[in-house]
Amino acid sequence: MYPNKFENLILKFQNLPGVGRKTAERYAFETLNWEQQKKEEFVNALQVLIDGVDTCKVCGNLSDGDICSICSDQNRDHTLLCVVQSPKDILAIESIQEYKGVYHVLNGVINTSKGILPEDINIDSLVDRINKDEINEVILALDPTVEGETTSLYIEKLIGKDVLVTRLAYGIPMGGHLDYTDSLTLLKAFQGRK
Amino acid sequence: MYPNKFENLILKFQNLPGVGRKTAERYAFETLNWEQQKKEEFVNALQVLIDGVDTCKVCGNLSDGDICSICSDQNRDHTLLCVVQSPKDILAIESIQEYKGVYHVLNGVINTSKGILPEDINIDSLVDRINKDEINEVILALDPTVEGETTSLYIEKLIGKDVLVTRLAYGIPMGGHLDYTDSLTLLKAFQGRK
Ligand SMILES: [Zn+2]
Ligand SMILES: [Zn+2]
Numbered sequence: 294m295y296p297n298k299f300e301n302l303i304l305k306f307q308n309l310p311g312v313g314r315k316t317a318e319r320y321a322f323e324t325l326n327w328e329q330q331k332k333e334e335f336v337n338a339l340q341v342l343i344d345g346v347d348t349c350k351v352c353g354n355l356s357d358g359d360i361c362s363i364c365s366d367q368n369r370d371h372t373l374l375c376v377v378q379s380p381k382d383i384l385a386i387e388s389i390q391e392y393k394g395v396y397h398v399l400n401g402v403i404n405t406s407k408g409i410l411p412e413d414i415n416i417d418s419l420v421d422r423i424n425k426d427e428i429n430e431v432i433l434a435l436d437p438t439v440e441g442e443t444t445s446l447y448i449e450k451l452i453g454k455d456v457l458v459t460r461l462a463y464g465i466p467m468g469g470h471l472d473y474t475d476s477l478t479l480l481k482a483f484q485g486r487k
Numbered sequence: 488m489y490p491n492k493f494e495n496l497i498l499k500f501q502n503l504p505g506v507g508r509k510t511a512e513r514y515a516f517e518t519l520n521w522e523q524q525k526k527e528e529f530v531n532a533l534q535v536l537i538d539g540v541d542t543c544k545v546c547g548n549l550s551d552g553d554i555c556s557i558c559s560d561q562n563r564d565h566t567l568l569c570v571v572q573s574p575k576d577i578l579a580i581e582s583i584q585e586y587k588g589v590y591h592v593l594n595g596v597i598n599t600s601k602g603i604l605p606e607d608i609n610i611d612s613l614v615d616r617i618n619k620d621e622i623n624e625v626i627l628a629l630d631p632t633v634e635g636e637t638t639s640l641y642i643e644k645l646i647g648k649d650v651l652v653t654r655l656a657y658g659i660p661m662g663g664h665l666d667y668t669d670s671l672t673l674l675k676a677f678q679g680r681k
Contacts, residue, residue, distance in 0.1 A: 294556075294578055294581060295549055295578070296540055296541065296549050296550055296551040297551060298532075298535040298538075298540060299535060299540050299549055301532050301535070302532050302533065302535050302536075304532075305528060305529045305532035305533070308521075308525065308529060309514050309517065309518070310513055310514065310517045311510075311513075315667075316505075318575060318578075318666075319504055319505075320503050320504065322573065322574075322575050323503065323504045324503070324533075324536055325535075325536060325540060327502075327536070329537075331502065332536040332537060333537060334499060335499045335502060335533070335536070336530070336533050336534065336536060336537055338492075338495050338496050338498075338499035339496065339499070339518075339529070339530050339533060340530065341492040341493060341495070341496050341519075342496070342518050342519060342521070342526040342529070342530060343523075343526055343527060343530055344492075346490055346492060346493050346519060347490065355489055355490050355493055356490055357490040357491060357492075362488075379516070380489075380516075381512060381516055384488055384489070384512075387488060473509075
């Protein structure tokens with residue numbers, strides 16, 4: 294019904310998470326009606342998907358260069374290490390302005406049913422860091438899901454008893470997602486970590 | 488907080504209609520995690536925004552060439568002309584499989600508060616068509632909003648009494664949008680046009 298290229302645009306918008314046919318059509322018609330400059334800026338911005346975003350060689354956070362702004366900040370406590378699933382969890386934690394340590398991004402959690410094994414996420418580099426750097430405490434801040442729990446237990450076992458390992462307090466609802474947690478809940482979860 | 492290019496990606500996703508910060512971040516993280524091929528197909532599809540989509544030289548519908556598939560279909564009734572605001576309304580009407588005439592896309596409605604005057608939308612070409620082609624009936628199928636109403640009255644006055652002018656029956660809720668109307672309501676509105 295629609296011209297091929299326009300239909301294709303709609304189909305591709307449907308690839309975005311939670312976007313159905315109606316919303317994709319809305320996006321397609323709306324973007325098509327934008328002024329030329331706005332269109333160009335949109336398409337140019339998306340080029341980052343092809344070019345890729347740098348990730349920090351230390352912690353795995355998104356970065357503008359080799360080392361992210363958090364890892365290169367000497368005012369932060371580099372003996373305190375918070376382990377998260379994804380870079381967006383860092384933003385959620387940073388927004389409460391409570392935590393002054395550094396991070397380690399696993400980029401996923403162990404999920405055997407999806408074939409995601411310990412070697413598929415950044416656990417090796419975590420263990421390396423703990424062995425090499427002077428770390429006093431590792432805070433496991435994974436989503437309170439079955440997979441997050443499995444991964445936390447796996448890491449705890451691997452680290453052993455030389456380093457203090459804590460978890461965020463369960464103020465976060467089970468099955469919830471850390472980055473969708475409101476700041477206050479996240480703050481309490483942080484303060485009540487055990 | 489995010490690397491510049493990634494932050495820019497989020498900001499640009501926020502330009503999409505109804506997309507706030509949280510959703511834009513979700514789109515950005517999700518697309519960044521897509522496989523390379525899926526990313527490329529997405530970015531390539533968006534190129535149509537820059538290149539533009541052809542519009543039918545007769546009716547203003549989106550088209551793969553100079554004349555759209557509806558205008559070039561000789562099995563349709565070319566004496567029956569349905570006037571709509573936007574190409575997406577054509578899709579909504581086509582989906583009920585009731586209407587067998589042709590269309591005219593105004594590409595907007597008169598809206599003096601937004602500075603959209605009769606000469607800014609495709610009214611001149613509509614009058615040309617009515618004068619030149621053999622048209623028996625003009626169906627005004629604009630959104631039942633104040634602006635749609637204003638535009639319908641304006642066109643009705645302009646056409647005069649030589650051609651039968653009808654409107655969709657008001658099964659469509661006032662203030663609603665035609666392309667968000669369910670098929671059954673739209674079908675009834677079509678059949679009950681007056
Ligand atoms: Zn880093
Ligand atoms: Zn046409």
